[in-house]
Amino acid sequence: MNLVINLGLKSIRGIVFDNSGDQVYAKSYPVHTYLFLERVEQDATEWLLLLDKILSDMAQNTDLSHKILRVTVATSSSCILGVDEAFYPITKVLMVSDKRALPQVDIIQQYLSVKNIKKDMICPVSSLIPKAMWFKDNYPEIFVRVAYWLGAAELLNYYFTKQIFTDTLNASKALSIDGVYQKEVVHAMGIRIDTLPTILNIGSILPVDGDIITKYKFNKDCQFVLTTYDAICAVIGSGNGEPTNACDVSGTVTSVRLIRDTPLNSSNKVLLAQSFDFLNKYIIGSSNNLGGGLIEWCKQAFFENDGNDVYFQMENQAQLSSIGSGGIVFLPYLLGERSPFIAPNASATFFGINRSTTIKDFTRAVFESTAYVTRDLIELIENDVVPVETISVSGGLARFDTINQIKADVCNKPVHVVDNFESTSIGAFILMGIASGIYSSLQDAIKQVVKIRKTIYPSEKRNKIYNQYFDLYRQLNTQLLPLYDRHKVILRSKIVHENEIVRNL
Template sequence: MNYIGIDLGTSAVKLLLMEGSGKILKIVSREYPICFPKPGWSEQNPYDWFTQSMDGLKELLDGTDRSLVAGISFGGQMHGLVALDDKDEVIRPAILWNDGRTTKECDYLNQVIGKERLSAYTANISFTGFTAPKVLWMKNNEPENFAKIHKIMLPKDYLAFRLSGNYSTDVSDASGTLFFDVKNRCWSEEMCEICSIKTSWLPKVYESYEEVGTLLPELAKELGVSDQVKIVAGAGDNAAAAVGTGTVGDGACNISLGTSGTVFISSDKFGVDENNALHSFDHADGSYHLMGCMLSAASCNKWWMDDIIGTKDYGAEQENITKLGENHVFFLPYLMGERSPHNDPNARGTFIGLTMDTTRADMTQAVLEGVAFALRDSFEVARSLGIHIARTRICGGGAKSPLWKKIVANVLNIPVDIPENEQGPSMGGAMLAAVACGEYPTVRDAAETIVKLTDTVEPEPELAAKYEERYQKFRKIYPACRDLFLELAK
């Protein structure tokens, strides 16, 4: 049988058709707009997700045996607030994961309610990107819209709702709402009360590999597939990417170099970083994970190339970078503020160390290195907890760059394994669908069978030592700028 994975990303939806063996048959993509109504705000129209996904499904299935499609599942951008009224209509544009408008609400949750209480209820503290402070922002700033709320959904779950007619979410995505008791894998009644919402507003929670319904008959007819196609809960994009790269089981690690950047560490045991610098979430394989998330990763390079330099030839720009570990320019990659480990929505992108002999290549290199250094910040938190990370896998658009992978391997000073298929969340979604349909008994079995490694980038001792020295300088820059960022934000 065949399985479809839908990666509902920030800039586009990617759809992947996979055989039960793991062979990828076809991939298509559809873009949709993102709106920035005010500095630091980020919104999208959920209807665009559905219409572009349906168009993408039609292209994906064109020329294939549609009778073989057994299941559809998802990996999706996390934390976004989709609010529906009692007629299941979208009340306002979705507020996305990288939206920074909720500073006051986060301060209220972290300072007034208290980080200790939040961590006790949810295993996490409040970040501006999380869903709960967005709901509070609606209550405080759009009371007329807040009064209309009948359901609160996450982006991929809105898509699952439109396909199946059922309200659902999965444990990994729910973990990033701040409404969820991660340890016990259920909604937190205490957090619902704190945020003045009804538990009935929240969808039913499933494990990522569980069926939430079947494809609506009218959509099945439109797509030319069976109305018995299973719609499977899926996972937040990072957990889905981890499944797609085989990052399951205790101590496995994956780095995602997508629009955002993540360090994902799988664990059989529930655990919380006492400073909450890392997120403690449920994993799509039925276990747990710790995750460090930076809001701007590959998007930093896209901004630098597209908007500043004005080129789409990323490879050509990187060809001029030859002196790794010796750059005198540093870059803070905080273009949308930052989450892990600083939790500072006022942080901003910053170049420092520019001189009259600074070149275009130096600044391009600084962008790539700044993202790698920021990823290491999360590694350092994990190491402070006694977690030994011997190696990591990598995925995402940035992982297509051999130079960037080399920089990451040496900044972290560990081997970086390259999966055969770097499709991340869409591959993970298809694998979760296969598990739900009985193709594999568990997510781990699916990962062990399907995921293959093609290469490993080993760190070079001399270069790693140079980057160690550079990183120790990098980590001093944000503390020196923190108070200035706050002043500039006023």
């Protein structure tokens, strides 16, 4: 048996697969996210408590634990916390969408420019190094106590193995190139290299700590297999392996990527082209700041959770509105944006409201915005790489057939709905299976494990209508981009004394 721990922005899940890729056990708990202005935080102590609950439940209430031979973790990337010498979290976790480190990003970019280091190297606000610098500049008394700077994956890696390491793709979020930290830059920013995890290759196999084996009744030969972060795993676990198939994975955020045999030749600094040496492939695409999280916001803002199926209510409301949401276009930048354009201060907007607008139109406009996001990211790929012929969808948003149909119509491409929406865990299992010899290749694994539940085809008539709305969506973006920074300054000055709000994504 094979255990995957998937820690995302909304929940932590433990899923057990047999060697055929069939899911035989799943347990999950929600995790809490703290949102206020630029702040997006989680609490790592909650992660560890919930992880213990998952593993204890499996040990006490099933006969699976002693059959577990392999364990891996797949988590959100670009989040960081500090731990002390005892590996106890002593900071909150700054999540990928946390934007407080923007001043530190400017310092790094200026340094790169002055020193003429790696001209193609950029440092986004999601990078781990500026976030560590933010702690240094704002909480120096805590900063000096930090023994290691870890992401979510690295903390869980340590939990299972009692070793400090990360994979090459996660390390790329911390100014690492080809598996090597850029020491000169990191040192110049006041961060010690020895506080960062050792970088290991994806597919590395390590022993699971003996105390963990005893505590949770794992098989005595249980091993830990190093995979990588959730967006990459989800591409592996949802695609058909074809180079023209884009994987749209919409959990809390939306990631659109494809798998290719050749690298990307492009100067586009928003589009990621990640070398996946373990598979001898390249993963090309990008992630935005919110995908499925838009639906959660819409639920909280417009719907009463009265015990009925609120998602069913939302879908019904969206279907009652017309194509184009009665003329409304929703710009979905609730947490700023990082792709297809970089605008940390971008905010959301409903455009086109009139006297006849109702909740059904607002709801459908949010649904349609998820499709505009997907098309935006796909066109980013098509402009620099290859035409995309089909889309595979997975994650929480893929449970909405209305949204799947809208995506097909907006993008004018067939949409394959993956049978198991847990594509991140499936992808992590596939990588684990290849590393341990269960599968001979990626194609072999995909053929056996990834199954398509249905294919939804676009309507030419609806696509023509949506083309007009998508063009308007793009024009609105262009017009509003210069105003976001000004709006943020005004907003910050007005609500700086308000109490914090705490919400789950």
